Amino acid sequence: MKQDGPTLESADSTRSMTRKPPYRTPSIDSEASLPDIGDTRFSGDRFHSDEFMQQEWTHLWRRTWNMGPRLEEFSGPGDYVIHELGRESFIFVLEKEGSIRAFYNVCQHRGKRIICDQRAGTARFFRCAFHGWSWNIDGSIKGIPDRETFPQFSEGLPCEELDLSEIRVDTWGGWAWFNIDGKAEPLLEYLDVLPEHIAPYRMEDMRTFVNATFLWNCNWKVAVDAFNESYHFRGIHPEMMMWSNAEAKLELLGKHSRMINEYGAPSKPYRETKEISERMQAYMRYFGLDPKDYSGPAREVRIEKQKINRRQAAEGTAPHLPYEVMTDEQLSDVYHYFYFPGAAQNIFPEGVNTFRYRPHETDPNKCYYDLIMMGHFPQGEEPPKAEHVYFDKKVQYVELLDPSLEVASFILQQDADNVPEVQQGVQSEGYKGMTLGEQEIRVRHFHNLVDHYLKSGEP
Ligand SMILES: [Fe+2]
Known part of the structure; x- marks a missing residue:
């Protein structure tokens, strides 16, 4: 649904993009080698020191968009x-x-x-x-x-x-x-190429149906890092291994970055399984496939979503969804974009889940995690204006969010339970610092850039 009034979005979204529409979201070449951006460790104090927090305020947050x-x-x-x-x-x-x-x-x-x-x-x-x-x-x-x-x-x-x-x-x-x-x-x-990459999803036309803020007991960067790699799937989200592929395609985009994970396809070592797990079934129901009607291998569930969405596009049964401008990969897989320094989005043709990480006003061991869920709705079926809600205590996301969002709320619970335990550990004098592998290149890229802003020393 368009904004009221003559300006807001319309004037800005097309202004000064380098290429002309129509925009198409490029895939990531999984064969392309990742750049060498170093292998140093990052000491734990960046996650808990008052001085580091002050430096970030002066040299980072005031200077970025x-x-x-x-x-x-x-x-x-x-x-x-x-x-x-x-x-x-x-x-x-x-x-x-x-x-x-x-x-x-x-x-x-x-x-x-x-x-x-x-x-x-x-x-x-x-x-x-x-x-x-x-x-x-x-x-x-x-x-x-x-x-x-x-x-x-x-x-x-x-x-x-x-x-x-x-x-x-x-x-x-x-x-x-x-x-x-x-x-x-x-x-x-x-924002570099992100506006062009994301234009086909028509995010400006989406409507918000969840607008929540949670006080988390971790530094804002611990929260950022927890979502910018899928190396943690096997540890924190074991159920996801049965319905999504932890082996992501990764790309650094200027200050920002992205990754693509297959949904509707299991991770190694379950790639060839026939088992359709409970969570995979929930995912199938989300895109309109009754698990009883499917007998193929788990890794081809994503193909079923692509087929269903292609059919909807051809028959015009979902005119509010941008299926016709999506590649097969976009129809089924999650495109995760990180906007330096403080926001990330899981992007699907049907909607976008935004995670915004905001530093606490005084305590480096706390941050605010904003969850903003938006979707495309058929004309006349837009949701009522989403009232903002704030939680300063630990919550059960599964109880908080609508049952139709069980896939997302289940995963979020696991991430939310994990981050305070990381925060406790990074404060230990026994912690020798954060070391990162290739699957975590987006995390390293982010911290390199934080350091770059702090070192440049401009107010
Ligand atoms: Fe996670």
Whole structure:
């Protein structure tokens, strides 16, 4: 479903992409050799030291483009969403002209957060509850109670001093993105080839049906790393070995990276099995195949999904899904993209699961894990606006998410249970540091780039 209003997505998504549409998502050449990006160990303190966390704030998070709220959360002027990153809180607001701006959520009087107890809403203006100072939705100062008691303003309000501080915002893919120091290259340049790769999925037309944040007891990079390789399938997700292929195709894309894993096909050493496991059956039901109707080998289940989706495309029975522009591999397999530094997506023709990793405001041993699940819906069947939910305690994802999402929630539970145990270990003085193999090249690439930002030393 398109956004209301004339701007938001439409103006930005096609602007300045280097090639012209139609875009096609390339596969990864599994024969291509991976680049040599080193083999050093990374010491554990990067995951728990206050000093490292401070360096990251100064030299990394302020300089990169970061994924903010979904554009579908803004439908009319004055609609706002609070988005927090580390120690900062930002007000994203839709202005009358239809463009999104973002301001530090900070009163210029005594420094109180202006919007404290509400994540989203609609405002005619913003008002600080402390002394009633107010701002227009374009961030300009609106009013100061008992203004005559401020002799320094007797000549008029010094707007440059009193307006809300603004940060740089751009949009792509149905998301607002922000760059705090304002000096990064343009967003589409920063995102490299990802917008072209992802364009066929029409992410900007998807609708969110899960928007949740979980407080996790691990550093944000432990969370990033836990999802950027499939080497951990056999240890953390043994059931996945029976229905998805841990042997991924990997590719580094500028600052970012991706991997492709076959779904509907087991991993070694089960490649030739005839057994259709319980989880494989759940996956089959997800794409509309009754397990009772299938008698082939497990590794060809993915071919069945490709056939079903091709038929749907030919018969026009799923016009809301972009099957006609997908390769066979895209129809069945998961394309996992990582956006440096703090977001990743599992991308399917039917929808996208976004994982956003945000540093905690003060504690390097904690982070916020955002789970945003979106899909394409037939016209007239769009889900109601997904209310954001926050959990600061350990949860059972299987109970939390809809039963139709059991495949995803089961896997997420295993990852969520794993990361605090990693966090405990990396703080041990007996830990000699993180060493990484070829299957973990995306993890190494990520940490190399974190170090590069920190070493370059610019504020
Ligand atoms: Fe995992």
